[in-house]
Amino acid sequence: MFAMLPATVRYDRHAETARAAALQALALLGTAPEREFDALVALAAELLGCSTALLNLVDNDQLFVKARTTLGAMTFARGTAFCDRTVIDDQLTVIDDTLSDERFRDSPLVTDVGVRFYAGAPLRVADPDGIRRAVGTLCVVDTAPRTADPRELAALAHLATLAEALLEARRTALKAIHIATTGEELVTRLGRQDQIFRQAEQIAEIGSWRLSIAEGSLDWSDNVYRIHGLPVGQKPQLHDAMRFYPEHSRTYVQQSLDNAITKGQPFSIETDFITADGRLRRVRAMADPEIVDGRMVALVGVFQDVTQRYALEQQLRRSADTDSLTGIANRAAFDRELQAAMERARHNDTPLHLALIDLDGFKAINDTLGHGAGDDVLRLTGKALSEPWLMQSVAARIGGDEFAVIVEHPALTRDIAGLRDRLEDVLRVPVEVSGVTMTSAGSVGIASFDEDCQSLRDFARRADSILYAAKRGRVGTRDMEPVG
Incomplete structure (x- = not known):
């Protein structure tokens, strides 16, 4: 888990800059726990028979713990983390017995705390140039030395792939909401790429929307209509859009909208949803206020079908329990x-x-x-x-x-x-x-x-x-x- 790394480790400055940019784009450092990441580390601990599993994000100088199965610190100096070596090498790292490894055996967390086993898989996301960079790890530790079964390490690698998919989905959603809130200037500049944007929406199952505060009317991108199971066409009214939510979810959605409008704050909700042809789905809506001359005139955001991710999350939670x-x-x-x-x-x-x-x-x-x-x-x-x-x-x-x-x-x-x-x-x-x-x-x-x-x-x-x-x-x- 954590130990002093040897002084011989050196960083590629260009790669490190690109890696840091890829991590910052996720906007996850220091954020609250999230169920999908908690379920992943619980399943990793279960499959490898270790009490402690962690999902870590490695910044320039610090390591941030996004999820863990045991109580403990949520930030560490980067230079004291096994996970830093996993990120630098960008490959699965396994230490069967830390006392037998001259790089780590003198670490206080080996000699004092008793960490004896470590296995970590890198988590990669695309940097601004589209190159996949290791930004963190999914790892397990134990207080007894052990030799991991190849099937256990394969399971850890598979779970790391699922974690990467969750990170990539978050990056895509954040990028989409940024595009949705840039205003008319960006829309004009991207006009020639409209078709590409529409295709990207369909691939990511994301659409953009805008709610006018004064008129109470909605503007949807084509993919929001598709998620609703409606033909692209007439501008919907808010009360019509609310009918797509089951009764147990409708009050929650309405309260979230009212609160965002009253306080002029962003919101992010996830809830059940029923399409026009009666299919039960899971959707996520995110929005930021649109401010003109110091006054909020609209909510602008994205609408995403997260049914598959939600099913995966539920499966992970069931597996972990x-x-x-x-x-x-x-x-x-x-x-x-x-x-x-x-x-x-x-x-x-x-x-x-x-x-x-x-x-x-x-x-x-x-x-x-x-x-x-x-x-x-x-x-x-x-x-x-x-x-x-x-x-x-x-x-x-x-x-x-x-x-x-x-x-x-x-x-x-x-x-x-x-x-x-x-x-x-x-x-x-x-x-x-x-x-x-x-x-x-x-x-x-x-x-x-x-x-x-x-x-x-x-x-x-x-x-x-x-x-x-x-x-x-x-x-x-x-x-x-x-x-x-």
């Missing part, structure tokens, strides 16, 4: 859901129970029937914990053969003994390989939440103690496994 084998929540998602459930229980004084589950006999199945049979047990367990009778309780795989269920529904919390018995019943999973059948079962410990549970750890520890007692009661009937 889901255990790939069982299809239920992973540990990170479970921790967030349990924390939220505890806050609801405190605020609303509603019941909350946590069920911890440890699979009995799972190791024996793995050893006797093979890992394929073990995976079948885990998948079937995940399916059993997703059944409707659990009334939308949140189920998660929190370890190798450890599961948890967050129970809030009153119908379930009224009979905890019955809930435990039913869970143990559905967790009896038979598997058969080559005529040999073995059955996995589950020990269940269910703890209730009260004011003594000050933290997530307190609550989990209480449930773990109950689970351990349940397993001790089964000594002699099932193999005992450590409860962790």
